[in-house]
Amino acid sequence: MSRANYSGFAPLVLPALLLNACANIPADRGWVDVRNSVAAHGQEISPSSNDVTDTARAATTEKLLAQPLHFEDAITLGLLNSPQMAAIYAQLGLAGAEVLQAGRLSNPKLSGSFGFPLTSGGAGFGFGITQDFLGLLFLPARSRLARADFGRAKATAGAAVMQLAAGIGHSYYLAIEARQNAELLALIEQAADAASTYAQALFDAGNLSELQLDVQKVASAQAELDAEDAAAERDMARLQLNREMGLSATQTEWQLAGGLSLPIAQEDDAQQLQTLAAAQRLDLQAAQAELAVRQAALAFARSTRWLFNAELGSDYARDTDRDRSAGPSISLALPVFEQGQSRLLRAQAEVELAQAQVDELRIDISNEVQSAIEQLKHARHRVDLLGTRLLPLRQSIVEQTQTRANYGLLGVFEPLQAKQQKYAAEQGYLNAIGDYWLARVALARAVGGRLPSDAQIGAAQTGIESFKPLMDQPRSIASAAGPSSQSSGENTAQPAPSRQPAANSQHAHSSHSGVSP
């Protein structure tokens, strides 16, 4: 290239460079915007692997794992450690790259040629530089679209964070439920073992037949098998949560805090949740952004229908006779065969597709919210039925059969059997409460943010409590009569006291007094 002559095309390139200066993305790829957005939806990210060094991340993880894990701890850990967070950040990078790319002209194309004359004389050469003219012309519009699309990418990233958190919450409740279920089945096993041991003692004394003994022994063996199944489920659920918290299999030395708590006092208004979901779902916002981008693209395609591949160029040639020629060149495609129909149709179809996706998502969201509300309602009702009717009756039957056994009217097998049936009812109760909290997670997911009623769970309360102390106490304890000396009777582990007094009122115990089983 001749140094003396390149100034001939410089005026064409410079404006493009200036244009490029307007199309940058933030250094954090918009991550802070994502964080603020999910925080506005109730999900703080404090912090993520995108915010801290690996050393700090490891330190925070270690500190959290040292304490029994509450609901929020599990989510914090997941958002801190899950590689999905890094993937979300990477996706932002990809979207950012698109913005950068859209904001810059494609690099000019340099072409050169050497010519060897057929006659004697020196060789000649020439070169040219061309720039996509339309690209230059469309640059501001393309930048605008790309920036809009980056907004979509951030909404998508926020939605992904919310999904990730909801998934962790789901696994957390499953893990708690599986753990408590295993505890209950271990208690059933314990009761069946007591009956079997008693039967063995009677058999050894010559008072029971082998058949009567075997009936008890087989029940005990079956209970042990059931407990083993439940323990396996517990371990699997625990590992699943481990995985979702972004922990490796070597990091499983953590404990879950407490047990599932009773439903909150007052659920959210259904209509309010629908309105909230329609307004705040980040994936809906992403789909709407996508639609807006497509609509703008369509408008742009319409306004530039008649412009086709145009190239603006600068040619320079020097012939062997040392004559030089230089000057701008333009090439335009003639709209003979292609008049922009395909470009318009494609843009139109993409608008329609984006619109359809928005419409479908709206319907999905509305139904997801409703479905979660129904699940929540039915789970609550089951919790209520079990807590106010089934369990008190099961407890009463335990007490009554115990009274009769102590009075010589029944053998001890009957209260042991009744106790196992009570545990089985508690299993149902646990399952209903688990379903309730899973439904709340599903509802939060459907609404696209934390539920307003989460506030009722309480500041110190992290969404989990144990209901076991309530169930194992004689019913008279929970009544207004106040504490009783009978409450220390149970041998089962006593988890932390309830921090959710409002929920206790759900659990209407009869004031009927009875003997502790």
Next chain:
Amino acid sequence: MENLVPNPAAPKPAGNRAPVQTPNGRSLPYRLVNGVKEFHLTAEEIDHEFAPGCTAKCWGYNGSTPGPTIEAVEGDRVRILVSNHLREPTTIHWHGLLLPNGMDGVSGLNQAPIKPGETWAYEFTLRQAGTHMYHPHADELVQMAFGMMGLFIIHPKASADEPAIDRDYAMLLHNWALHPGTYRPDPAVMLDFDLWTFNSKIYPATAPLLARTGERVRLRIGNLSMWNHPIHLHGHRFWVTGSDGDRWPRSAWIPEVTHIIGVGQTRDFEFIADNPGDWALHCHMVHHTMNAMGHSVPNPVGAKLAEADAKIRSVLPGNMSMGSDGMSEMADMAGMMQGPPNTVPMMSGNGSFGSIEMGGMFTVLKVRDDLAADDTRDPGWYRHPPGTQAKLVSFDPQFALGFARDKPSDS
């Protein structure tokens, strides 16, 4: 009502005849109407107490079960008015009486049933003496299961029994399916009854029978239950002197200490109360001297329960495993423990030496030297004269006399 005789005992009957006493019960007053003794029985639902802590809706007559004892004399013309205050028809069958067929009370066979609200009259002349009974013969299964029954005692026309009776007690045996925790007998039960009663009371609510040393006592016992009952008296030998077939000739009297009174039968025992003390009088079917109990409870006697107990208590902290040494513990614990509602312990009662461990068909004959003839008050527990009571001689479990302990020989 001026002719009403509140208690046949009050104007002492002709001769030296002792008044009939129905422990825990009473005799039915009558009035004389033109020489006819007119009684009035009302069939009705009642609240009956078997013992403190155990009551039930029962059916009876004139507010009680058994209904009041009807007493009359051989040759009397009696008219018994029967009012039905139940919600279903009833009749009364005069069990063992010799009477016109139309007075026999079998519903449908001898008469139309007495409908609710109706009052019917039975009238006949007594042509016999002895211990008899009355009970419904309409929906008999239900009405008897609920307690409708009574004694009908006919004194002989002769001025007095020979030898003269000083105390004349009358008891009706019955069984009840009053399941623990319930308040109405279950008429569907055929065998597994919960309560066994003397005059519809279970021990310790059965009134004691009193006698002064040397008195001649008659015990009239009728059985309207569904089991036979070998009634056993301690410390005395009695003669069986009569049945539904009136007083037996002396040559037919049977000396016994236990006599079975079959279903639907009556028997009269007579004895001289010549042995002062507190004497058990009871049915000898051991389950009949128990109150409500479990009949299909696993048997823990002889079992080594330490390990099982520990495990059971970890599941059922309130469990009281008892019975590996026997069931005495039950009686000791029963007073302290709360059973099911409306259910008394299977055995209880306390004497001056501890738990009597009885229930059901059990009472005490109290023979005292210093009892006035008309004294019916409970004199308390017997005070044993020195040298007349079993005593402790050793705490040594290996205690033996000067020779080897007597055992069956190995052969």
